[in-house]
Every structure is written in C-alpha cells, then in structure tokens.
Amino acid sequence: MSRYNPFMEDLRYPVGPMTFDTPIPESLVILEEAAARFREAVRGLDDAQLDTPYRPGGWTVRQVIHHVPDSHMHMYCRCRFALTEDSPAVKSYDEARWAELPDARTLPVDVSLGLLEGIHRRLVALLRTLTPEQWKRGYLHSEMGLVPLERVIPMYAWHCRHHAAHITKLRERMGW
DSSP states (O other): OOOHHHHHHHHHOTTTOSSSSSOHHHHHHHHHHHHHHHHHHHHHHHHHHTBBBBSSSOOOOHHHHHHHHHHHHHHHHHHHHHHHHHSOOEEOOOHHHHHHHHHHHSSOOHHHHHHHHHHHHHHHHHHOOOOOHHHHHEETTTTEEEEHHHHHHHHHHHHHHHEEEEEEEHHHTTOO
C-alpha cells in the first residue's frame, strides 16, 4: 500500500493536474512559445545536470525534453487525422518505454528542441485557420474515447507547462 506524499505529488504535477480549460487563443500562444521556454529552461545545463531526474524515480531532464516532441508528434498527426477523417481511431503509445530508448537517454536536447519548434510552428499555423465546426472534430483515442480538438489543444498546452515546470522547479531546488 502506498501512502500519499504531498511533496512527491508536487514534484510530479508542479502546475497541478491536467486541465482542459485554457482558452484556445492562450493555448496556441503557449504552443508557439514552448520551444523557446524549454530552451531557456535547459540553458547552461551540462550533461550531468541534463541526466538528473526531476524527481526520485522520474525521468531525467534530457528524457523530459525528448519526450515532449515525441508526444506532440503524435498529437500533430492525430489533429491532422481528425481534420481529414471522420472520428479516426488513433493508437496510444508507451511513453515510458519510448523515454528509455537510447536516443532519449543520450541525444543532445537541441535536436528535440528544434523538432518541437517545427512541429508547433506547423500545428499552430494550421490551427489558426480552423472554423468553429472544425474545432469540434476529434479522434477516437484508445484510452480516452472521443477527444475533440477544442480539448486536445488545451491539454497539450498544459503538457508544455507541466514539463517545463519539472525542469525549472528542479533547477530551483538544486540551485542551478
């Protein structure tokens, strides 16, 4: 039986639990600025710092950085499927196993920061053209059911804030 540990919950969810309530315009700005915020969050960190877990038992900073574009590539494709197909079924993926692959454990973070910047640039350009009806379109997720784009985008804006806070809070705790 595990006991509730508020300190550990704060480390896991530094901006609180996932929400879907950030307005779309604000969510788009968060996505637009995410790569720059992540670049700032890791600025000046050496390899030993990048290979430090953000919490006991958690991913390293490097794994967090590589995880974000992995996740957002899925979201990018899912959004495009939702806009071009009727409620397409999408597959989930084992993010923990992806984070253990050699590239996620060793590759320089700049590679994934550039990837994230490109994904978000394309995605936001597309999303800014959507009609109200298109925002209602969605995909059928294997674990979450039908997810409309108007909920997807705020969720991924939260995802950016969530993982950036993992890094910035670690830096604060470690005095980096």
